[in-house]
Amino acid sequence: MGKLQIADEEYYISSEYLLNLAKRASELFECSEPIEKRQLLKFTLQNLRVDGSLVRYDELKPFDTIRLYASRQAWLPREDFRQ
Structure with missing residues (x-):
């Protein structure tokens, strides 16, 4: 125990x-130093591309899920959705 x-x-x-x-x-x-920044970006993002003046990317798992939940007000489901 x-x-x-x-x-x-x-x-x-x-x-x-x-x-x-x-x-x-x-x-x-x-x-951080540029090489450390590059390593972090490589670890968390993929398919980096420039679209006009915007940088576009896809997030690797689990960072895509973390970002999804971080943008929500509450991480837990609402009471009316629980069975």
Whole structure:
């Protein structure tokens, strides 16, 4: 039982660290070296292309799903949709 509790605590510590890192993503990207920026973009995006003055791209999984849910007000389904 003790190992299970330790694993649970480590999970929450890792989750908290990951969320804090995600909150600082823009700041970290801006201060990174060009090669690091390139690696990050390659890791998260594909099919980068220029369309006039716009840059278009497709997001790799799971980043497409993260972005979808991040744009919503609530991540959980509404009560009236639950069975």
